[in-house]
Amino acid sequence: MNFDQITDRRGTSSTKWDKYGNADVLPMWVADTDFQVPPFILDAIRQRLDHGIIGYTNTPTSLTDAFIGYAERTFSWQVDPDWLLWLPGVVPGLNLAARAADRHLIIPTPIYYPFLAIARNCGLSEHLVPMIRDDGWRLDMEALAALPPGGIIMLASPQNPTGRVFTRHELRELAELCSERDHLLCSDDIHCELLLAAGAKHTPIASLNEDIRDRSISLFAVTKTYNIPGISCAVAVVPDASLRSKMRAERVDLTQGAGPLAFAASEAGFADTSSWRDELRAYLAANAQLVQDCVAQLPGVWMEPVEGTYLAWINVADLGLNNAQAYFEDNGLGLSPGPQFAGDGFVRLNFGCPRATLQDGLERFSRAANKAVG
């Protein structure tokens, strides 16, 4: 796969690229990549299209089998077909999980911003628990332990925006806390294939033991990996039968399952055993290093190394900007604003793009940062 290939996305109503119209602002914000979708995914969609009728569609058994095979092959995790609930996206899954749980929300921050809307959407209370930065970003286990029992922890694992890939040890500690404090846990694992740091390994928290399995809802999708988020499909793994039936009941007539084109693409993704993902990871890891090197030599900015995702969480507080997003846009670069993620003083840069695009973006970033410090 040629990840260096540049595809013009302007004029396709792309959320990322249409934001700035024809202005000279390079968009490095919303989390899709500028890479071509691999041929085996496109072929699966085409094959389904060639049938000529796109009717209402039940979840294909072959899709369920593909996910179960993926979980077994990738995580040595035995998933029961009855546990699965297919959905038109991870974000609907987060909201359905919260509604079904009907408990106070516990959300480590900074966090992918739709997490911050769940309490309001679902009429629940929330506790935001800032992560700690010492030797890299980590969960504040003491603050988590001090919260009232009987909640639901909403986790992004790997973490967006910090790029942390939680270790098995960290997840085991969190699972123990859930058990001790009678919390449920909803884990959004959408970025779990985007592992960049040497030795980074993803563990689905539900795979650790039976206790956390039965108190968790895990959300998976292939949409980030293969750059098909526009096709909208995710799967919730809900081992506990009563939680699962509550989630099913909550979704009735509000959100459907996904459609046949999304099923076809997801099946091809979950069944993929080619080297495509390794190539993607190697390309993204080199991009992450370029971002890290660029940030390291600039005054007034810092970031922790990205272990997973294609997102860099960069602190620009010392640049003394009133509105960092607006400042970088005025200087030709479209970034996501930290406050949207409950992360004041930060911007998020999406480096899921061809190297030449990234180099252009980093030049813009450096020029703007240097200008700000005078």
Ligand SMILES: Cc1ncc(COP(=O)(O)O)c(C=O)c1O
């Ligand atoms: C952590 C996380 N969860 C969910 C999503 C979106 O999922 P979906 O498009 O399936 O709702 C994103 C997209 O950026 C994400 O980063």
